[in-house]
Amino acid sequence: MMGAEDMGVCETGTGPMIEVSGLKKYFSLYGGFWGAVRKVRAVDGVSLAIDRGGTVGLVGESGSGKTTLARTILKLTKPTEGAIRIDGVDITKATAAQETKMRSEVAVVFQDPASNLNPRQTVESSIIRPMIIHGVKKSDARAKAREVMSMIKMDEHYLRSYPHQLSGGQLQRIAIARALVLAPKVIILDEPTSALDISVQAQVLNMLLDLQESMGLTYMIITHDLNVIRYFSDTVAVMYLGKLVEYGLTEDVVGNPRHPYTRGLMGASPILDPTHRGRVKDLMPGEPGSLINLPKGCRFFPRCDKASARCESLEPHDVAVGPSHTVGCFLYDGKKAGDKG
Numbered sequence: 030m031m032g033a034e035d036m037g038v039c040e041t042g043t044g045p046m047i048e049v050s051g052l053k054k055y056f057s058l059y060g061g062f063w064g065a066v067r068k069v070r071a072v073d074g075v076s077l078a079i080d081r082g083g084t085v086g087l088v089g090e091s092g093s094g095k096t097t098l099a100r101t102i103l104k105l106t107k108p109t110e111g112a113i114r115i116d117g118v119d120i121t122k123a124t125a126a127q128e129t130k131m132r133s134e135v136a137v138v139f140q141d142p143a144s145n146l147n148p149r150q151t152v153e154s155s156i157i158r159p160m161i162i163h164g165v166k167k168s169d170a171r172a173k174a175r176e177v178m179s180m181i182k183m184d185e186h187y188l189r190s191y192p193h194q195l196s197g198g199q200l201q202r203i204a205i206a207r208a209l210v211l212a213p214k215v216i217i218l219d220e221p222t223s224a225l226d227i228s229v230q231a232q233v234l235n236m237l238l239d240l241q242e243s244m245g246l247t248y249m250i251i252t253h254d255l256n257v258i259r260y261f262s263d264t265v266a267v268m269y270l271g272k273l274v275e276y277g278l279t280e281d282v283v284g285n286p287r288h289p290y291t292r293g294l295m296g297a298s299p300i301l302d303p304t305h306r307g308r309v310k311d312l313m314p315g316e317p318g319s320l321i322n323l324p325k326g327c328r329f330f331p332r333c334d335k336a337s338a339r340c341e342s343l344e345p346h347d348v349a350v351g352p353s354h355t356v357g358c359f360l361y362d363g364k365k366a367g368d369k370g
C-alpha cells in the first residue's frame with residue numbers, strides 16, 4: 030500500500046506553507062536550424078520554502094524565470110521536474126479534489142491590472158466569478174464581494190464600476206479583493222505595484238501588509254525594486270537565468286550580499302536614490318545570458334569580475350554562508366559559514 034508520502038501528501042498545518050524542491054520548467058522552441066528543438070530552461074532546479082505567514086521576495090533581471098516559477102507554483106503550467114508542496118500537499122501529484130482545494134488556497138495578483146480584470150465586466154462580476162466557479166451561491170458571493178471591498182477600504186458603489194472607470198491603484202486594490210474572496214492561505218504577487226505611482230505603491234503595499242497580519246497570509250512577491258523587497262519581505266531569493274544564486278533573510282542578503290550578481294544588483298538598485306524610477310533590469314551592468322545557450326559552468330561566469338578558471342567549466346553548488354543564507358558561488362566554497370566574504 031502507498032504511504033501518504035508516496036501519494037505526495039504529508040501532514041498539513043505544520044512545516045512551510047510552500048515548499049519547492051528541484052523544480053524545473055523547460056519550454057521547447059521549435060523551428061530552429063533543420064527543425065531542431067531548442068530547450069528554454071526557464072526554471073532550472075529551484076528549491077525554496079516559505080514559512081506560514083512569511084514573505085519571500087523574488088528578485089532578478091527580466092527573463093530570469095520569475096513569472097514562470099510563479100506560474101508553475103500556481104499550476105498554470107506543468108513542471109518538467111520537481112515537487113511543489115502547498116500546505117503539505119504535493120500539487121504535482123494532487124488528486125482532483127486536492128487540486129480544487131489548492132486553487133482556492135493559492136491566489137495571484139499580476140502586475141497589469143488589465144490582465145487581472147475583464148474590461149467588459151463590472152467589478153462585482155469580476156469579484157464574484159471565482160466564487161461562482163467554486164460553487165458559492167450568488168447571494169453569498171455578492172455578500173462576500175461587499176465584505177472584501179471593506180477589507181481593501183473601497184466604497185461598495187465601486188462594485189458597479191467598469192475597469193476603465195478606475196485608476197491604476199484602485200484596479201490593483203480590486204485585483205487584491207478578487208484574490209481574497211476564496212480565503213486563500215497564499216497570495217503570489219507578480220510585480221503588484223510596478224505599474225503604479227510611488228505614493229500609490231506605498232498605500233497598496235501597506236494594505237497588503239495589513240491583510241497579511243489580519244489573515245495570516247503567506248506571500249511570494251516578485252519585484253525588480255529592491256526597496257520593495259527590503260520593506261516587504263523577510264526572505265529574499267535572487268534568481269539568475271533559471272536558478273537561485275542567493276537565498277536568505279532580507280537583512281543578510283540586502284545588508285551583506287555575497288554573490289557577485291546580487292552585489293551587482295544592489296549596486297544597480299534605486300535604493301540610494303528614491304526618486305529614481307529605473308528598474309533593476311535597466312541598471313545592472315552587462316547583458317544577461319540566454320536561457321537556450323547556457324554556459325557550461327557557472328551561468329553568471331561571462332559577466333563576473335570574480336570568475337576563475339573552474340567557473341567556466343563547473344557549476345557551483347549552494348554553499349551556506351550563514352545559518353539560513355546560501356550562495357551558489359565558488360568564492361565561498363571551502364569557507365566556513367559566517368566567514369566574511
Ligand SMILES: Nc1ncnc2c1ncn2[C@@H]1O[C@H](COP(=O)(O)OP(=O)(O)OP(=O)(O)O)[C@@H](O)[C@H]1O
Pocket residue numbers: 056057069071089090091092093094095096097098320
Ligand atoms: N510559454 C512559453 N514558451 C516559451 N518560452 C517561454 C514561455 N514562457 C516564458 N518563456 C521564456 O522563459 C524565460 C523566462 O520568462 P519569465 O517570464 O519567467 O521571466 P521573468 O523573470 O518573469 O521576466 P520579467 O522580469 O520580464 O517579467 C524567457 O526567456 C521567456 O521567453
Ligand SMILES: [Mg+2]
Pocket residue numbers: 095096097
Ligand atoms: Mg515576469
